[in-house]
Amino acid sequence: MTQITQVSLKPPYLVFIGDVSEPNYAKTAFGLIQWCSDLVAGQIRFIHNKLDLGVSDMTIQQAVDAGVKSIIIGVAPVGGSVCQKWIDVLVEAAEAGLDIVSGLHGKLESHPELVVAAGKSGSSLINVREPSNNLPIATAVKRKGKRLLMVGTDCAVGKKYTALSISRAMEEACLSATFRATGQTGIMIAGSGVPIDAVVADFIAGAAEVISPDNNDNHWDIIEGQGSLFNPSYSGVSMGLLHGSQPDAIVICHDPTRDFIGNCPSIPVPNIKECIALTLACGKIVNSEIKCIGVSVNTSSLDNHQREEYLRQLSEQTNLPCFDPLLEGCSSIVEQLRGN
Amino acid sequence: MTQITQVSLKPPYLVFIGDVSEPNYAKTAFGLIQWCSDLVAGQIRFIHNKLDLGVSDMTIQQAVDAGVKSIIIGVAPVGGSVCQKWIDVLVEAAEAGLDIVSGLHGKLESHPELVVAAGKSGSSLINVREPSNNLPIATAVKRKGKRLLMVGTDCAVGKKYTALSISRAMEEACLSATFRATGQTGIMIAGSGVPIDAVVADFIAGAAEVISPDNNDNHWDIIEGQGSLFNPSYSGVSMGLLHGSQPDAIVICHDPTRDFIGNCPSIPVPNIKECIALTLACGKIVNSEIKCIGVSVNTSSLDNHQREEYLRQLSEQTNLPCFDPLLEGCSSIVEQLRGN
Numbered sequence: 001m002t003q004i005t006q007v008s009l010k011p012p013y014l015v016f017i018g019d020v021s022e023p024n025y026a027k028t029a030f031g032l033i034q035w036c037s038d039l040v041a042g043q044i045r046f047i048h049n050k051l052d053l054g055v056s057d058m059t060i061q062q063a064v065d066a067g068v069k070s071i072i073i074g075v076a077p078v079g080g081s082v083c084q085k086w087i088d089v090l091v092e093a094a095e096a097g098l099d100i101v102s103g104l105h106g107k108l109e110s111h112p113e114l115v116v117a118a119g120k121s122g123s124s125l126i127n128v129r130e131p132s133n134n135l136p137i138a139t140a141v142k143r144k145g146k147r148l149l150m151v152g153t154d155c156a157v158g159k160k161y162t163a164l165s166i167s168r169a170m171e172e173a174c175l176s177a178t179f180r181a182t183g184q185t186g187i188m189i190a191g192s193g194v195p196i197d198a199v200v201a202d203f204i205a206g207a208a209e210v211i212s213p214d215n216n217d218n219h220w221d222i223i224e225g226q227g228s229l230f231n232p233s234y235s236g237v238s239m240g241l242l243h244g245s246q247p248d249a250i251v252i253c254h255d256p257t258r259d260f261i262g263n264c265p266s267i268p269v270p271n272i273k274e275c276i277a278l279t280l281a282c283g284k285i286v287n288s289e290i291k292c293i294g295v296s297v298n299t300s301s302l303d304n305h306q307r308e309e310y311l312r313q314l315s316e317q318t319n320l321p322c323f324d325p326l327l328e329g330c331s332s333i334v335e336q337l338r339g340n
Numbered sequence: 341m342t343q344i345t346q347v348s349l350k351p352p353y354l355v356f357i358g359d360v361s362e363p364n365y366a367k368t369a370f371g372l373i374q375w376c377s378d379l380v381a382g383q384i385r386f387i388h389n390k391l392d393l394g395v396s397d398m399t400i401q402q403a404v405d406a407g408v409k410s411i412i413i414g415v416a417p418v419g420g421s422v423c424q425k426w427i428d429v430l431v432e433a434a435e436a437g438l439d440i441v442s443g444l445h446g447k448l449e450s451h452p453e454l455v456v457a458a459g460k461s462g463s464s465l466i467n468v469r470e471p472s473n474n475l476p477i478a479t480a481v482k483r484k485g486k487r488l489l490m491v492g493t494d495c496a497v498g499k500k501y502t503a504l505s506i507s508r509a510m511e512e513a514c515l516s517a518t519f520r521a522t523g524q525t526g527i528m529i530a531g532s533g534v535p536i537d538a539v540v541a542d543f544i545a546g547a548a549e550v551i552s553p554d555n556n557d558n559h560w561d562i563i564e565g566q567g568s569l570f571n572p573s574y575s576g577v578s579m580g581l582l583h584g585s586q587p588d589a590i591v592i593c594h595d596p597t598r599d600f601i602g603n604c605p606s607i608p609v610p611n612i613k614e615c616i617a618l619t620l621a622c623g624k625i626v627n628s629e630i631k632c633i634g635v636s637v638n639t640s641s642l643d644n645h646q647r648e649e650y651l652r653q654l655s656e657q658t659n660l661p662c663f664d665p666l667l668e669g670c671s672s673i674v675e676q677l678r679g680n
Contacts, residue, residue: 140572140604197542204541204576229579232480232626236544236580243572264480267625281618285607286572 005132005210009101009191010069011039014058014093018086019046020075028103028185029053029074035164035189041068044089060092070099070126072188081106087113094118094125103128103184128184131199131207138205138244140286145215148293148337149247150225153275155234155262157255158325159225160186162296165325166251167222169334177220177337180211182241186224196226197237204237208244220337221245225253229278230270231261239282246286250279251333252295256302256310272318293336295322345472345550349531350409350439351379354398358426359386360415368443368525369393369414375504375529381408384429400432410439410466412528421446427453437461443468443524468524471539471547478545478584480626485555488633488677489587490565493615495574495602497595498665499565500526502636505665506591507562509674517560517677520551522581526564536566537577544577548584560677561585565593569618570610571601579622586626590619591673592635596642596650612658633676635662 015029023030032040033053042058045051053074058066071093077083081104082090094100094117102108108125109115118125148166150159163179163186170177179186181193194207212221223245227234252275261267270278276292283290295314299307307324314322321332355369363370372380373393382398385391393414398406411433417423421444422430434440434457442448448465449455458465488506490499503519503526510517519526521533534547552561563585567574592615601607610618616632623630635654639647647664654662661672 137603138573140601140607142606197540199541200537201539201541201544201577201580202537202574205572205574229622230625232545232583233478234542234545235583235622235625236576236578237541238576239569239579240541240576243575261480263477266482267480270625278621281621282569282575285570285575285610 005135006192006194007126007128007132007187009126009188010099011191012041012066012068013039014063014068014071014098015040015043015053015055015074016071016086016089017043017045017049017051017053017075018083018089019049020077021049021051023051025077026051026075028072028076028188031185031189032072032074039191041066044071060089060096060098063098064096068098070101072101073104076104080104082108082111087111090114091117094123095121097121097123099124099126101126101128101188103188105129128187129195129198131194135194135199135203135210136206137202138209140243140246143209143212143214143246144217145219145221147212147221147223147245147247148249148251149223149242149245151242151250151252151275151279152225152228153252153254153269153272154228154231154258157253157258158296158298159253162251162253162325163222163224164189166330166333169330170220170222170337173334173338175220175334175338176216176218177222180221180223182208182211182224182226196241197234201236204240205244208241212245223247229282230267230275231264232267233263242279242283243286247283248287248289249291249293249337250283251293252276254295255298272314276318292320294320294333297322297324299324299327345475346532346534347466347468347472347527349441349466349528351531352381352406352408353379354403354408354411354433354438355380355383355393355395355414356411356426356429357383357385357389357391357393357415358423358429359389360417361389361391363391365417366391366415368412368416368528371525371529372412372414379531381406384411400429400436400438403438404436408438410441412441413444416444420444422448422451427451430454431457434458434463435461437463439464439466441466441468441528443528445469468527469535469538471534475534475539475543475550476546477542478549480583480586483549483552483554483586484557485559485561486589487552487561487563487585487587488589488591489563489582489585491582491590491592491615491619492565492568493592493594493609493612494568494571494598497593497598498636498638499593502591502593502665503562503564504529506670506673509670510560510562510677513674513678515560515674515678516556516558517562520561520563522548522551522564522566536581537574541576544580545584548581552585563587569622570607570615571604572607573603582619582623583626587623588627588629589631589633589677590623591633592616594635595638612654616658632660634660634673637662637664639664639667
């Protein structure tokens with residue numbers, strides 16, 4: 001079931017940058033380098049483009065010779081669609097048998113040349129934002145293995161970053177763990193997943209069950225969160241993900257500089273204890289053992305003193321490890337998961 | 341915005357029954373007769389079919405002459421699609437300029453004859469299960485007017501029936517109220533709405549905001565609920581609907597004979613106080629004034645004595661009016677809304 005219903009990518013990857021020279025528009029490319037550089041064989045960029053991921057430049061032919069299976073569009077231009085000037089290179093890649101992978105809003109299929117080229121070689125056009133249409137309805141049957149879900153006090157508070165950091169720290173500690181992706185960048189990094197906010201409402205929790213299937217008793221799925229129960233625009237996504245994930249543990253992710261929900265300026269960001277309490281109350285419906293094991297704080301806007309003071313006070317209030325994964329790593333979380 | 345994004349039907353209606361003689365497969369037809377008979381001009385059924393809605397039999401031509409604007413398929417055969425033997429009549433209706441309205445899973449457009457006929461006359465093929473694709477993301481901006489949302493302890497516990505009963509009772513009491521539909525049968529009865537469980541996850545709350553727009557200060561929207569926060573398969577839908585609805589009041593709907601969630605036999609149905617507490621905790625995020633004003637119980641499986649005893653005890657426990665809308669009406673709810 002998992003293979004049919006999840007987006008699934010074939011490594012190794014050639015990362016397409018093209019003419020995009022502004023790093024802010026190449027976040028996906030940098031994410032791939034940061035989190036799965038072992039799957040990235042090289043980059044392809046237009047002549048005179050100085051943006052550099054720090055990996056080998058390759059032509060399509062060199063990529064094919066190196067065994068590359070997919071070209072991933074690592075940039076997101078204003079407008080969110082594939083640019084016409086990229087098409088020649090992408091067609092060459094498709095003709096050479098590479099899968100074309102895009103996380104952009106505009107569909108790859110809207111370019112007939114790409115459809116023809118992929119049709120000839122038998123390669124796939126993969127729109128990572130588009131979920132499979134054969135997702136199941138959730139059953140809430142308890143699955144084997146353990147699950148840790150990232151939960152936000154709002155959107156865009158570091159849930160993906162925290163999940164990836166914990167997954168890497170688990171790996172480094174030789175513990176059995178898998179990062180499970182629920183959004184397009186995460187899916188590219190993980191090589192599989194479901195873009196859960198694009199799923200039809202009835203299938204949200206079913207998608208979450210697919211993302212994190214039965215596993216060994218001591219294995220941890222580290223699940224990328226989406227939205228927040230406290231963000232009224234996306235709380236349905238978060239609730240379905242919580243119930244489909246059946247988490248044994250949650251980590252709250254928080255941005256201390258935000259007072260109001262990003263896209264809903266009339267709604268205050270909850271305090272951490274409130275967020276923990278509501279999430280546990282909702283999560284208990286599917287897993288009576290659920291507990292909160294830490295708070296991940298994006299402290300990038302605080303100076304050293306503020307940061308230490310903020311994390312110390314928060315730790316006192318919550319009686320939980322409070323940490324910035326970027327600055328002090330995730331050992332406090334790993335040690336708790338090790339015992340389980 | 342409302343007109344663009346909601347399904348919207350044109351009355352009066354001709355209700356299509358065709359060859360379906362089993363009342364259980366004609367629930368939509370009976371629902372239309374029960375809840376909006378003033379919009380129903382007649383029925384059309386195949387010869388020898390004894391199933392009778394108690395309204396005039398009409399040919400397509402008679403319906404056109406009577407000013408009918410839409411033919412609604414009021415039956416759901418096994419398989420959930422439009423039957424081939426219905427096509428001749430539906431084509432005749434489309435050619436005569438009637439909109440064809442279907443709540444079935446199979447799309448009307450999968451019958452090319454219907455597409456051609458509707459194209460010629462300019463009539464519409466309306467699949468009530470299919471939401472508009474231009475729904476907005478929710479903003480959580482507080483809207484004028486008041487809202488009452490039905491909330492279930494599970495799916496299929498009488499939320500639609502309760503909402504319709506309360507709406508009718510409000511109307512009879514000369515109070516300003518509108519039934520707002522979130523599912524296909526409700527949409528047919530109301531003539532508009534959004535099938536909220538078919539919306540893409542990111543737009544659930546946005547759809548709920550569209551369903552229940554700004555209104556007069558003393559007007560109540562009586563909003564049909566969907567799913568339950570306690571039903572893990574559909575809790576995302578319920579959460580998004582709760583946050584998009586911004587309800588001032590909720591009525592809990594409950595089936596006392598059910599111990600476990602319908603489609604999730606490992607998950608117990610919550611007790612009423614638990615359901616109220618979690619719903620208010622979640623609802624407060626968008627409306628700090630939210631309160632529970634009653635419990636609607638489907639007591640059809642209890643005898644008179646059991647029923648009275650059950651409602652009395654529940655009322656004592658919750659300190660709320662507890663009632664079966666089918667048996668004693670909704671005056672206890674109407675009186676509370678009158679004061680607001």
